[in-house]
Amino acid sequence: MVRKESLAQLLDEGRRKIQVTDEELAEAKRRRRLLAASVRRAFAGSTAYFNGSVAHGDANTPLTDVDLGVVLTKKDAEPYGPGKKSALTLMEIARDAIHEDIGDEFPKLTIEVEGRRRAILVRFGDPVTPGQADFTADVMTAIPHPSGRGLYIPNTKIAAQWDRADPITHTRMVLQAIEDTKVVFARTVRLLKHWNGTHSKPMCSWNLKALCLNCLDEPMPLINALQVFFTYAADEIDKRPTPDPAGVAGPIPLNMPRADVYKRLCTARKYIDLAIEHEKDGRPVLAQHTLHQVLPELVAKPDATEEEADRLARAVRSGGPAATGLGLATGLVTTTRTRAWGD
Template sequence: MKQETLRQLLEDARHAIEVTDEELDEARRRRRLLASAMRHAFPGSTIYFNGSVAHGDANTPLTDVDLGAKLSARDAEGYGPGGKDPLPLMERARDAIRTELGEEFPDLTVQVEGRRRAVLVRFGDPVTPGQPDFTADVMTAIPHPSGVGLYIPNMEISDRWDRADPLTHTKLVLRALDDTDRVFARTVRLLKHWNKTHSKPLCSWNIKALALECIKQPMPLIEALETFFTHADEALKDGPTDDPAHVAGPIPLNMSRGDARRRLRTARDYLKLAQEHEDEGRPLSAQWALSRVLPEIVPDADATDEEQERIRAPFSAAAAIGPGLVHGVTSTRAWAP
């Protein structure tokens, strides 16, 4: 079996899951079509992009894209907590999207009913071959009276509006990409795969919010991952993650805090073990440990022979020195396993 370093294994892993240029090009084209429809529906609005495509951390298969329209004061008049709910705005967006995209995408569906926050667009035509579809979440947002952040729809609460700041979120992520020479995005890609294969303890935005707190400069990927897991475990000790824009409420977890922290600590410990094995010249054992954190994209490795050789090594050395030390080494062997 070819023996690779942890660095190369992680490079191979991130390339295995990163979105292709073809997927990105088509997703961005469809996003532009949606942005055009929203500008026609809401003249004077500011279109913003968020989510994995905007943040530069999309993985393959690429299944969705996110965007929103910050409405002008004229279109937003009368809407907000204590005023009108978002439904008429969402319906206006739906009608514009159907009109402008329906001819190119005959199987297009645009859903408002039952949606909590955003208009759901189903293209009926995947971007990644073999996937069932490609979708978009399209938000109709209004300016917050304070001038900081937005009100976005939340049809599941009595006020029908929540405060958020997706524009600042994207700015923070893009700045992190520059500050870390894109290590931030590469780490997030790997973390999203870890999350998906370990019962999804965190939502994608929670991963990024925690990463913003601790990945602030270029560093090797193995170091970035260990830094994240160590920081995330400590950060969640006192409660859920705060909104990096200091506008919305804390970010909820997908499971209990204790269970999420246990998964983070387990990942951290396997990464440390992988590095210990590599430092001690056991690349297959290192690969085995790393594959526990990133299954599927880091191949499993059978380190049995390597570990047996490690155990046998002290005895071979003792035998070479002479029989007088064999007894002492035998007692060491009994303790080592």
């Protein structure tokens, strides 16, 4: 007997496989607190902020890094900024303070400043997730923007040495979306980050989240959230690069040409649409097989008998060009894994 699960069950099981564990999260947050205390001590009167996957509530396992920043007071920030001093001195101060404060607890600790674009890189020499090589932290030294909106953050790769950004608002927007969707936002992002990593990483994680902020604003099943995302994201990427949700920084860059990203998004959207159609029409095994193309490591290929696979293949062939065009007409009886690359 073939085990038949709904798409909702398959996705719930899948996101649980990659969700960060309580133990990983607790240790990552503890180390983040240590770093925040250290940089606040180094810069009297400063404030620390948290961003990235741990702060946004969408971290996956294995957990390998954490992100945070420190914002100087207006007075201390006066010598720094575009046309003034770079952040190098600030980065060196932060490095020395962190070494002094946590070096004894982490004897393999190393901190990189030279050549870093935006933040110092802290290598603990001690992983949070068993079996991983290490655990790292990006610690950014930022200054207030004169307008009061956002920050100036370091960018050692450009002449001005500073970029405008608003990571604090980004985190607030993500947390609000998680609340508004009753956690669906974070769970969808987890799945999307896995999809992204499985299919050549066409986009950075922040781009995925920025797009989600504009299309996921209420609770819904995860399969529908994926459908909404891929539909919206494909249309948006086809038109333009993703703008900064906070309206402060420039467009979010892609990891490959926009046409290629669009292609991958369209392919994933077609698979999701077809999976939903199969489930609606009472073909759960075929629905699972279709969803497997999008999330191959999270949704298992159906364990159908040859007879069942043959029947399903015939059903796909009779389903019209949409199924055939996605490569599903013969995929049920082959051991070769097909991915929604869009190539």
